[in-house]
Amino acid sequence: MSGLRWLGQQGWIGAVRRYIVASGLAHLVWEIVQLPLYTLWKTGTKGEQIFAVLHCTGGDILIAGSSLLTALALVGRRAWPTDGFARVAGVTMVIGLGYTIYSEWLNTAVRVSWTYSELMPVVPWIGTGLSPLAQWLVVPSLALWAARWGSS
Numbered sequence: 001m002s003g004l005r006w007l008g009q010q011g012w013i014g015a016v017r018r019y020i021v022a023s024g025l026a027h028l029v030w031e032i033v034q035l036p037l038y039t040l041w042k043t044g045t046k047g048e049q050i051f052a053v054l055h056c057t058g059g060d061i062l063i064a065g066s067s068l069l070t071a072l073a074l075v076g077r078r079a080w081p082t083d084g085f086a087r088v089a090g091v092t093m094v095i096g097l098g099y100t101i102y103s104e105w106l107n108t109a110v111r112v113s114w115t116y117s118e119l120m121p122v123v124p125w126i127g128t129g130l131s132p133l134a135q136w137l138v139v140p141s142l143a144l145w146a147a148r149w150g151s152s
Contacts, residue, residue: 012072015081015147020065022146026139027060028053034131037120052114063103064140067095068147081148089144093137100136104128 009017031053035041040052071091077084105127107113116122121130 012076012078012080016068016072018149019068019143019147020061023064023139023143024057024061026142027064027135028057030135030139031056031060034135037117037129037131039115039117041117060135060139063096063099064143067092067099067140070095085144085148089140092144093140096136096140097133100132101126101128104132 035049035053038052040049044052068088071088072080075084075087075091080088108115108129109127116129122128123130123133
């Protein structure tokens, strides 16, 4: 297929393609917008900030894709996304959120790979920043909607 017509392809493969593209674009925007919520915003060079945004977006795409593919393997149906969409979406969201909570804890409390700035609201009982949690509710929801769009 030429150009971007493959994005309009029906069936599960077209849906996965739309999900990955939408997820990647939305995660990139989210990573840029939330950068002031991390200390890197004040302490890092522009190069370090750009690297962090691209690195984190790449990780987000891997998490998003792995979450969806795992959900499809566990509860998906051959006719997804027209059949069993809600079940796959729910499992995808739970996996993504679960991994985010784990990763934020590991990287802020154990490895101290990154730290939140004073601007980041933190959920007290889990210690995870509100922005990463919101990211893994909003972005996958949008990407799953994009996956379903065009499938019938």
